[in-house]
Amino acid sequence: QVQLQQSGPGLVKPSQTLSLTCAISGDSVSSNSAAWNWIRQSPSRGLEWLGRTYYRSKWYKGYAISVKSRITINPDTSKNQFSLQLNSMTPEDTAVYYCARAHGGWIDYWGQGTLVTVSS
Amino acid sequence: QSVLTQPPSASGTPGQRVTISCSGSSSNIGSDYVHWYQQLPGTAPKLLIYRNDQRPSGVPDRLSGSKSGTSASLAISGLRSEDEADYYCAAWDDSLSGWVFGGGTKLTVL
Numbered sequence: 001q002v003q004l005q006q007s008g009p010g011l012v013k014p015s016q017t018l019s020l021t022c023a024i025s026g027d028s029v030s031s032n033s034a035a036w037n038w039i040r041q042s043p044s045r046g047l048e049w050l051g052r053t054y055y056r057s058k059w060y061k062g063y064a065i066s067v068k069s070r071i072t073i074n075p076d077t078s079k080n081q082f083s084l085q086l087n088s089m090t091p092e093d094t095a096v097y098y099c100a101r102a103h104g105g106w107i108d109y110w111g112q113g114t115l116v117t118v119s120s
Numbered sequence: 121q122s123v124l125t126q127p128p129s130a131s132g133t134p135g136q137r138v139t140i141s142c143s144g145s146s147s148n149i150g151s152d153y154v155h156w157y158q159q160l161p162g163t164a165p166k167l168l169i170y171r172n173d174q175r176p177s178g179v180p181d182r183l184s185g186s187k188s189g190t191s192a193s194l195a196i197s198g199l200r201s202e203d204e205a206d207y208y209c210a211a212w213d214d215s216l217s218g219w220v221f222g223g224g225t226k227l228t229v230l
Contacts, residue, residue, distance in 0.1 A: 046222075064218050065216070105212070
């Protein structure tokens with residue numbers, strides 16, 4: 001059974017950087033058949049895919065156009081986890097952030113979610 | 121504005137059959153599979169249907185999915201009070217090179 005455990009702050013000040021981590025159990029971040037995603041959800045934007053990283057003999061990353069200039073997703077093989085960094089946060093980035101695994105062509109497992117509020 | 125279009129709400133009485141639609145385009149539903157998720161308040165989405173019509177282990181067979189062209193639908197028969205939740209469709213979008221979602225349908229069991 002795959003489990004994704006998220007950690008990180010729930011409050012970020014405007015212009016600062018959001019950092020979240022997703023620890024994986026039951027699978028490997030280096031799996032050749034999985035992709036590791038970050039998705040957020042807010043009342044105004046609904047469910048919004050932010051980006052992913054995956055390993056297929058080498059590491060690949062892909063980001064949504066809406067956040068491409070501000071986002072970094074990194075794998076950490078030593079801790080079997082992956083992370084999200086989102087720079088220049090604004091109140092519009094307030095949302096519940098989820099990490100999720102895609103396997104076999106669909107998203108099957110989600111983290112528990114982290115409510116991130118951007119406020120001074 | 122979500123890339124996939126769903127009705128914002130649906131309702132039915134216990135025992136009834138309800139259908140939720142999801143409309144997309146040739147770059148997502150028209151060229152790839154559709155997947156469905158159920159979200160209860162305060163929890164993460166849960167996979168209900170994958171590859172248009174496949175049910176993961178543990179999902180009852182009174183839930184079914186279908187796809188035709190650039191549209192898909194989720195049907196729930198024998199409606200129960202525990203089915204009251206938000207439902208989302210999702211697909212990979214080849215033009216955006218990313219996952220896209222519907223805006224969600226809130227199902228109310230009357």
